[in-house]
Amino acid sequence: xxxDGARPSGAVEIQRRxxxxxxxxxxxxxxxxxxxxxxxxxxxxxxxxxxxTRPMRPGxxxxxxxxxxxxxxxxxxxxxxxxxxxxxxxxxxxxxPRAPVEKWLAGGRDVLFDIxxxxxxxxxxxAREDLVSVFILPPSIAALEQRLKTRAQxxxxxxxxxxxxxxxxMSHWAEYDYIIVNDDLxxxxxRVRAVLLAERLKxxxxxxxxxxxxxxxxxx
Numbered sequence: 001x002x003x004d005g006a007r008p009s010g011a012v013e014i015q016r017r018x019x020x021x022x023x024x025x026x027x028x029x030x031x032x033x034x035x036x037x038x039x040x041x042x043x044x045x046x047x048x049x050x051x052x053t054r055p056m057r058p059g060x061x062x063x064x065x066x067x068x069x070x071x072x073x074x075x076x077x078x079x080x081x082x083x084x085x086x087x088x089x090x091x092x093x094x095x096x097p098r099a100p101v102e103k104w105l106a107g108g109r110d111v112l113f114d115i116x117x118x119x120x121x122x123x124x125x126x127a128r129e130d131l132v133s134v135f136i137l138p139p140s141i142a143a144l145e146q147r148l149k150t151r152a153q154x155x156x157x158x159x160x161x162x163x164x165x166x167x168x169x170m171s172h173w174a175e176y177d178y179i180i181v182n183d184d185l186x187x188x189x190x191r192v193r194a195v196l197l198a199e200r201l202k203x204x205x206x207x208x209x210x211x212x213x214x215x216x217x218x219x220x
Contacts, residue, residue: 014208016108016205016208017105018108018110018130019205020127021111022115022120022134022176023112023136024115024116024134024169026170027148028145028162029136029144029147030138030185030188032114034136034185034192035114038112038189042110044109046104048101048112049064049097050066050095050115051066051067051068052068052094053070053071053074053092067097078095082097082098083098084098084101085123087115087119089116117169117172120175132199133176134177136180136188137179137180144166180192
């Protein structure tokens with residue numbers, strides 16, 4: 001596969017295991033916009049849909065944006081170890097259902113996660129070999145605040161809370177594999193795609209490589 005997401009005609013396909021691509025950032029730094037663009041242009045990338053106890057916002061759809069569940073249901077899923085990771089954020093719970101992710105990885109699909117540093121730590125504990133983590137930083141605090149204000153979906157109080165939380169979130173940058181400063185959206189998207197391409201070529205993810213090389217050596 002080329003960097004633009006196309007499959008060259010006649011290209012050799014070697015079976016590989018998918019990867020878990022995590023994008024994290026403070027609210028307003030651009031991870032959601034980058035995620036949406038990646039899903040549009042990367043055919044082998046699918047979005048992990050989290051379960052959450054927060055209310056549905058206007059325009060959202062259950063099973064598309066989130067799996068909206070009540071608190072007892074969420075607690076039951078935690079007890080059944082049905083989540084790869086889960087966390088409480090701004091008085092609401094969020095979690096990543098395990099079963100669909102494991103199915104996608106085994107089938108060679110890459111799974112995109114839009115989660116925070118807490119969730120990333122839990123994913124690292126559960127499946128470090130499958131994890132590729134990217135932290136998105138804003139170019140400045142002023143730019144971050146301006147982006148939050150222009151989104152027009154949060155109150156001034158919520159914006160203030162998110163700004164107060166941003167410093168703590170950014171303090172975890174060193175726990176990530178890659179860091180991207182999002183001062184230009186298109187450049188940031190291409191940088192994430194470069195990370196994705198390189199990680200797909202890692203030897204341990206190309207599970208069909210041994211058989212392919214064996215065939216080459218035997219002249220088949």
